[in-house]
Amino acid sequence: MSATLTPPAPAVTEPGRTPGSWRAVLALARFEARELLLYIPVLVFLLLYTGYTLWQSFFHRDGMDDYPVLHYVDRGTQSGPLLVAIAVFLCVNRAALRSHRQGTDRHFDVLPVPPWQRTLAHALSVVPVAAVVALVVTAEFTVAALRPGAVGHGSVAELAVGPLSVLLAGVLGVLLARLVRSSFPAPLFVIGLYVAVTLVAVAADGTDPDGVNWLSPVVDQSGGKPVPSDLLGRPAGWHALYLIGLTVLLLGAALLRSGLRSRSLGALTALAVAATGAGIAGQSTAGTDQVRAARTTASVHPEKVQRCVPHGTNVYCAFPEWTGTTADWAAVADRVQRLAGGTAEHRGLTVRQRLEARYGLTSDSALEPLTGPGQVTVGTRWGGNRVPEFAVGVASVLVAGDEKAAGALCDARVVTVMWLALAAQPHPMDALRDVRLDDSVTGSAIALAPTEPVSMSAAQTDVVRELLAEPPARVTAAVKAHWDELTSPRTPLARVAQLLGVPAPAKGEKAEEGDGDSCDA
Numbered sequence: 417m418s419a420t421l422t423p424p425a426p427a428v429t430e431p432g433r434t435p436g437s438w439r440a441v442l443a444l445a446r447f448e449a450r451e452l453l454l455y456i457p458v459l460v461f462l463l464l465y466t467g468y469t470l471w472q473s474f475f476h477r478d479g480m481d482d483y484p485v486l487h488y489v490d491r492g493t494q495s496g497p498l499l500v501a502i503a504v505f506l507c508v509n510r511a512a513l514r515s516h517r518q519g520t521d522r523h524f525d526v527l528p529v530p531p532w533q534r535t536l537a538h539a540l541s542v543v544p545v546a547a548v549v550a551l552v553v554t555a556e557f558t559v560a561a562l563r564p565g566a567v568g569h570g571s572v573a574e575l576a577v578g579p580l581s582v583l584l585a586g587v588l589g590v591l592l593a594r595l596v597r598s599s600f601p602a603p604l605f606v607i608g609l610y611v612a613v614t615l616v617a618v619a620a621d622g623t624d625p626d627g628v629n630w631l632s633p634v635v636d637q638s639g640g641k642p643v644p645s646d647l648l649g650r651p652a653g654w655h656a657l658y659l660i661g662l663t664v665l666l667l668g669a670a671l672l673r674s675g676l677r678s679r680s681l682g683a684l685t686a687l688a689v690a691a692t693g694a695g696i697a698g699q700s701t702a703g704t705d706q707v708r709a710a711r712t713t714a715s716v717h718p719e720k721v722q723r724c725v726p727h728g729t730n731v732y733c734a735f736p737e738w739t740g741t742t743a744d745w746a747a748v749a750d751r752v753q754r755l756a757g758g759t760a761e762h763r764g765l766t767v768r769q770r771l772e773a774r775y776g777l778t779s780d781s782a783l784e785p786l787t788g789p790g791q792v793t794v795g796t797r798w799g800g801n802r803v804p805e806f807a808v809g810v811a812s813v814l815v816a817g818d819e820k821a822a823g824a825l826c827d828a829r830v831v832t833v834m835w836l837a838l839a840a841q842p843h844p845m846d847a848l849r850d851v852r853l854d855d856s857v858t859g860s861a862i863a864l865a866p867t868e869p870v871s872m873s874a875a876q877t878d879v880v881r882e883l884l885a886e887p888p889a890r891v892t893a894a895v896k897a898h899w900d901e902l903t904s905p906r907t908p909l910a911r912v913a914q915l916l917g918v919p920a921p922a923k924g925e926k927a928e929e930g931d932g933d934s935c936d937a
Contacts, residue, residue, distance in 0.1 A: 441533045441540070448511060448541035455511075457503040458545065465496050466552050473559040482799030483565040483741060486557070487645040490570035493553045494634045497578035501585035501633075504545055508586045512538045512593035532676035535590060539667055542586030550579040565744070565798075568645050568737045573652035580659040581633045587663050591670040630655055630699040639778040642796040644735045647714055647773050649707030651699035658695025664688035711773035718770055729762060734769040738796065742767075745794055748803060751840035752810045755892050757899025760814040767792045767810075770866075785819035785867040793819060793866040801864070804837060804847040808865040811836035815903050823868025828909040830872055831916075832902045834863060834880045835891065844884045857881060875909055875921035882918040891916060 452458055512535070529537075553575055560566060629635055630651070637650070665688035671681055714721055714735070724733040727746035734742055745767055753761055770793050772781040783793055792813050794806050811833045812822030825833065834848075841847035849855050853862040853869070858877060863870040872880070883891055898915040901907050910920040 437529065437533065440529045441537050444529065444534065444537035445540035445543075448538055449544045452504070452507055452511060452541050452545065455503075455507040458500070458507050461499045461503040462545065462548060465500050466548070469496055469552050469556050473556050482563070483567055483744075483797075484560040484563055485567045485642040485796070486561055486570045487568040487574075487648060488642055489557055489560040490574035491636070491638075491650075493556050493575060494577045494581070495636060497549045497553070497581055498634060500545065500549060501582045504542055504582055505585040505589040507589075508538060508542060509589035509593045511541070512590050513597065530675065532671045532674035535594060535670050535674040536667075538590045538593075539587050539670065542583055545586070546579040546582040549582050550576075553578050565741060567642075567741065571652045573656040574650070576656050577634060577652075577659065580656065580663065584633060584659055584663045584666070587666045587670065591666050591673070594670050594673040630658070631696070633659060637777045640773075640776070640780050641771060643711070643771055643773045643777065644714065644737055647707065647711050648777065649704065649711075654695050654698030656695075657691055658699060661688050661691030661693075661695055665692055708774075715770075715772050715774045718768065722769065730765040730767060732767045734794075735796075738769055741798055744798065745806065748807050748840065749792070749810050752807050752836050753814065755836050755839055755895060756811075756814050757896035758903075760899070760903075761896075763790060763814065765790050765792055765810070765813065767794055769794050769796065771796050783867045785823050787818055787820045789818050791818065795866050801850045804841055804851040805864045806866060807837035807840055807847075808833065808851060808863055808870060809867065812865060812870060819867050822865075822870070826871055827905050828876070828907055828912040829903055829905060830870055830876050831879050831883070831909070831912050832895065833870060834872065834876075835883050835895070835916075838880070838884060839888055839891070845881075848880070848884065878921045879909065879913050879916075879918060882913075883916060886918065 453462075557570055557575060561570065635650075635655070665685065668681060668685040668688055672685075718735070719733065722733045722735055723739050724731050725739060725742045726732075727742065728750060730746065730749060732742035732745055749765060749767060753763070753765075766788075768786070768791060770783050772779065772783060775781055783795075786793060790813065792806075792809050794809070795802065809819070809822075812825065813819060814836065815829050815833050816822040816825055822833075837851070838844040838847050845857065848857050851863050852872070853864060858874070858881075860874045860877065861872055863872055894916045895902060901915060902912060913920040
């Protein structure tokens, strides 16, 4: 019995330069790309990602996204490709080990394509998958950008993160195949990487740029309300450079492991190291102090960085990227004011856009109510439930005088506030459900507003519901005729119902006070 020992392929000191060898690399890359796309995990995840993204973009539109913030939309394209990246990592790793697994390495050694070119072909096979991801990302962003009322502007560097993550995962799979001649460690590597990224995310919560957090391929920083693009402080360009440099560096390591020794590879590796280092340094120190100062100014003194646009008797002050939305705010405020009586109908309001960005992008801190008379807060999100919530804020100021006083409303004036806000909506009963914290139309509940919410008792809810069932013109005439009495804190709920021509609540006022729904509770 004898054994044949096949010596390893000699190291290549210079890459092949004949046109035929490069045609062979490209042919092998095309073959591997086709095989990669037919792997069940890659095919399934790619179809799921593409289908879900297009469905979300074209058919499943949440009201909150009626006015998409584009410098948040570009970041939202980064998480979906991670599932594709994981599938690509596992399948490319398995494809690169195919010849070893099937015992055909010794046959490849007699071919004119050396091992390092086969490694390069496996890396190039990932490019078509990354290109598909890039097309989906572009389509997702384009659909959002073409919607009427889109706010802000996107970043090419942010949009590039998804495709770059797929490329990085593919090259990492090839490198792991050259380092460990088994596909078994690949799933363990994915689990370990997930645990490491999770621990990093917990340790550095993403509220500000820092070197540790930004070593992850994707840094989401979601959860808070949108802020102007100049307050993001996201070093997107540096991060994209870091991903490109790291991908090329890993590719160089895989080629080196496959036997390539050349000056070109040394120069390419040195350039990749420099790019990776520059990306890490840049994303670690990307103007943190300046961003914090700008966030503080926008949070505490927004008037210093806003533009004010008059609409009728009111003035609407917004951050520059939101000035196009002031007409929509004005339409809602005008509808509410037209239903009011007394001087409130023609009272000049100052609607100011406000945010709280001092505690980072992931913070969702509540806004303190304004104390100035006739000042109304509007947030940086618009559409969906935000519209009736803003109407509640406008109505509260018209009835109570200012937001601070409106936050203390707990008497029968709540009925006037809620009717003004809801009757101004296209579908008042739906708006009543949307604006209440528990999505109910009966019983006591909290009605949301841009700053302080409005507390509705069960009896007040009954009266509001009865009013919304009445002809709007009749109720509007009654509100205008009895405005002073309806906005007085001394007017009891039964009297309000009588003035507006609806049945008094079945529950008496004394019973209501016993339930803790009144100012005395």
